Amino acid sequence: MSEDLLIDVQQVTLRFGGVVSLRDVSLAMRRGEILAVIGPNGAGKTSLFNSITGVYQPQEGSITFASSKAPPLSVIGKKTHRIAQAGVSRTFQASRLFSALTVFENVKIGAEDHRGIGVAGALVKGPRTRRGEHTSDKVAASMLRFVGLLDESNTVASQLSYGARRRLEIARALATDPEVILLDEPAAGTNPSEKLELTTLIRRVRDERDVSVLLIEHDMKLVMALAERIYVLNFGSMIAEGTPEEIRANPAVIDAYLGSSTEETSA
Amino acid sequence: MNLLSRSSLKRLLAALLLAGVVTLMTGAPGGYGVPAYTGLHGSFLERVSYFGLFRTQRWFLFLTLGIIAWLVSTYYQRHSLTIRRRLEPVMAIPTQVMQRRTNRWVLIGLVVIVTIFIPKLVHQQFWMYLIVEQIGVWILLALGLNVVVGFAGLLDLGFAAFYAIGAYATAWFTGVLPTPAPFNHPIPTLWCIPIGVGLAMVFGIILGIPTLRLRGDYLAIVTLGFALIIDDFVGTQSGLTGGGEGSLTVPKFAVHVGPVHYTWGISPTPYYYLCFLFVVIFLIAFTALEYSRVGRAWVAIREDEVAAESIGINPLKYKVMAFAVGAASGGFGGVLTAGLIGNINPTLFQYQVSVNVLILVIFGGMGSIWGVAIGAIIVQFVTSYLDNYQPWGYQLNDLYMYIGALLIIMMIFRPAGILPSRRRQREIQSFEVDHEGHLDEVLTGDEP
Numbered sequence A: 001m002s003e004d005l006l007i008d009v010q011q012v013t014l015r016f017g018g019v020v021s022l023r024d025v026s027l028a029m030r031r032g033e034i035l036a037v038i039g040p041n042g043a044g045k046t047s048l049f050n051s052i053t054g055v056y057q058p059q060e061g062s063i064t065f066a067s068s069k070a071p072p073l074s075v076i077g078k079k080t081h082r083i084a085q086a087g088v089s090r091t092f093q094a095s096r097l098f099s100a101l102t103v104f105e106n107v108k109i110g111a112e113d114h115r116g117i118g119v120a121g122a123l124v125k126g127p128r129t130r131r132g133e134h135t136s137d138k139v140a141a142s143m144l145r146f147v148g149l150l151d152e153s154n155t156v157a158s159q160l161s162y163g164a165r166r167r168l169e170i171a172r173a174l175a176t177d178p179e180v181i182l183l184d185e186p187a188a189g190t191n192p193s194e195k196l197e198l199t200t201l202i203r204r205v206r207d208e209r210d211v212s213v214l215l216i217e218h219d220m221k222l223v224m225a226l227a228e229r230i231y232v233l234n235f236g237s238m239i240a241e242g243t244p245e246e247i248r249a250n251p252a253v254i255d256a257y258l259g260s261s262t263e264e265t266s267a
Numbered sequence B: 001m002n003l004l005s006r007s008s009l010k011r012l013l014a015a016l017l018l019a020g021v022v023t024l025m026t027g028a029p030g031g032y033g034v035p036a037y038t039g040l041h042g043s044f045l046e047r048v049s050y051f052g053l054f055r056t057q058r059w060f061l062f063l064t065l066g067i068i069a070w071l072v073s074t075y076y077q078r079h080s081l082t083i084r085r086r087l088e089p090v091m092a093i094p095t096q097v098m099q100r101r102t103n104r105w106v107l108i109g110l111v112v113i114v115t116i117f118i119p120k121l122v123h124q125q126f127w128m129y130l131i132v133e134q135i136g137v138w139i140l141l142a143l144g145l146n147v148v149v150g151f152a153g154l155l156d157l158g159f160a161a162f163y164a165i166g167a168y169a170t171a172w173f174t175g176v177l178p179t180p181a182p183f184n185h186p187i188p189t190l191w192c193i194p195i196g197v198g199l200a201m202v203f204g205i206i207l208g209i210p211t212l213r214l215r216g217d218y219l220a221i222v223t224l225g226f227a228l229i230i231d232d233f234v235g236t237q238s239g240l241t242g243g244g245e246g247s248l249t250v251p252k253f254a255v256h257v258g259p260v261h262y263t264w265g266i267s268p269t270p271y272y273y274l275c276f277l278f279v280v281i282f283l284i285a286f287t288a289l290e291y292s293r294v295g296r297a298w299v300a301i302r303e304d305e306v307a308a309e310s311i312g313i314n315p316l317k318y319k320v321m322a323f324a325v326g327a328a329s330g331g332f333g334g335v336l337t338a339g340l341i342g343n344i345n346p347t348l349f350q351y352q353v354s355v356n357v358l359i360l361v362i363f364g365g366m367g368s369i370w371g372v373a374i375g376a377i378i379v380q381f382v383t384s385y386l387d388n389y390q391p392w393g394y395q396l397n398d399l400y401m402y403i404g405a406l407l408i409i410m411m412i413f414r415p416a417g418i419l420p421s422r423r424r425q426r427e428i429q430s431f432e433v434d435h436e437g438h439l440d441e442v443l444t445g446d447e448p
């Protein structure tokens, strides 16, 4: 595997009974890039994310995550929480916050070390436990400042506006100290000004926090503004790969996706 | 008020039917050798005295109650919004009061003082025993099950099994079972605490690891089955457990450390203080657990397991942990019970014990440590009182009917328990926002 490769998806096929969600899909993501995956609804984008994060187990192919801190991790067959601990974090198409917890608690849970048992620590509250609490408090606060939600720390998550929820999800994912973050339609359901904010935020995730970004998004303006390279999925197959300019000019893409629904994509 | 509208008459019919059913069910039980209709017959004829004020047939009381309920519900349906708005601040008072730090400490201080002086106030030994056996131990059991059900959101229907394991481990290690104690060497009862707790925990983990991998309802079924197996085992394996007759007398708790020699004797008061000590320890420990990273991980899993996994939480590990903590508490209750009452037998560990403890947790407020403790005191006190005095023609068999009715009413008016956990209440509130108006639909069965 070459030096700067971060996620290497090779010829992955994922089936659900007769439905083929991913057919022979390959994708190579470099360290430090903002990469987008686009495609019509049902193309298999979320399935690809779920395969990379261990939620789905593809029947064929291989997925490798090359952490800078540990030996390369072969993802298929690993548990989701193991992959998350190794440094792959994500958000969800429909946001999945812990709605009864406060904004602060949501992010703090992400920052906490979930290895070990922790019951003895909770009861005795020794110096190690207290140091752990202190660290996760600090991380949570700095992530909330980063996404601009620090003032909402004590708000219950379910009471946030839609755009704020999406930012909170990003803060929670970042709190796990990942090397790459997978964003599944982060701008879905947000208004134009929130979309603009999110665009800036996502670029800052890469530039300031040094976290690579893999992005699924329908909003072409956002994708074209952010992505350095784009992969195009259609009916479970990868039909194109290239820079935004190349993708815009690719006849296969226009045929499958842009041409048929340019009006919808900006909606 | 439109009492004669269709929906109002429908409600009247429902109220009358309910009154009839309740009258039949609360009547004298039938039995072998008496005609089948004796019970029904008795239900209508039996006369009961109410507070010594008046005597009448029970059906008359239920009929009156039914009609009152009908009038109230009709009134409520017309004015539900106003009533709800007025009641909201009142219903929120307990939570608000408890949220203030000073109020909390004043309340805790009062509770501690009252609890310390209870043995001075209660002069009947019989009631002191009840307080220890029926309230003290059951607070511990309910607090333990609250970790499983309230914190981790797992439905455990076999809590009695771990209670039994703790108690029988004690009987075994103190050498009062037909099987000789391990190594033929009985040990003091107090030493059985770590053994009973550890053994229950091991059983919990062995049962939990395969079962907690599965989603949802499987756990309820497996734990239920496990409790029935344990119940059956201790009841039928006479050679090992003494069968239906149970064990010989487990020796009293005793401490012999250096110059300190103390034995808990016949009087219930020392047991009372022992129980009190353990309740305090449980309260402190479980509160610490709730607000630790473990407690937060439990909430995360309960709320959204997929999201929890995505931030590195291993759901299986944390579920097994919650289950093991619950099992350990059950085991602890078992050891305590064995030391307290001496002779243990299978009737103490029947399936109903699991349900009873679960009722305490639901009534007090799942996930709310103080709520569960207070709920346990209220429910256990009332049921003990009913059992022993049988006022107003109350019959032992009817207990679960009343408890069922109580739980239904609770689910409508106070679904998060009498002293709700803040986190749990938020979960329910965000649910109600999505399902506005459900209260009226539940009450009346049709749209207002």
Ligand SMILES: Nc1ncnc2c1ncn2[C@@H]1O[C@H](COP(=O)(O)OP(=O)(O)O)[C@@H](O)[C@H]1O
Binding pocket: A016, A019, A020, A021, A039, A040, A041, A042, A043, A044, A045, A046, A047, A048
């Ligand atoms: N858990 C599942 N079970 C069965 N079919 C699934 C599952 N997840 C995804 N699919 C199928 O895979 C295809 C791709 O879905 P998805 O990855 O959600 O598409 P996208 O995110 O690109 O809109 C769809 O046909 C969908 O029905």
Ligand SMILES: [Mg+2]
Binding pocket: A045, A046, A047, A093
């Ligand atoms: Mg999708």
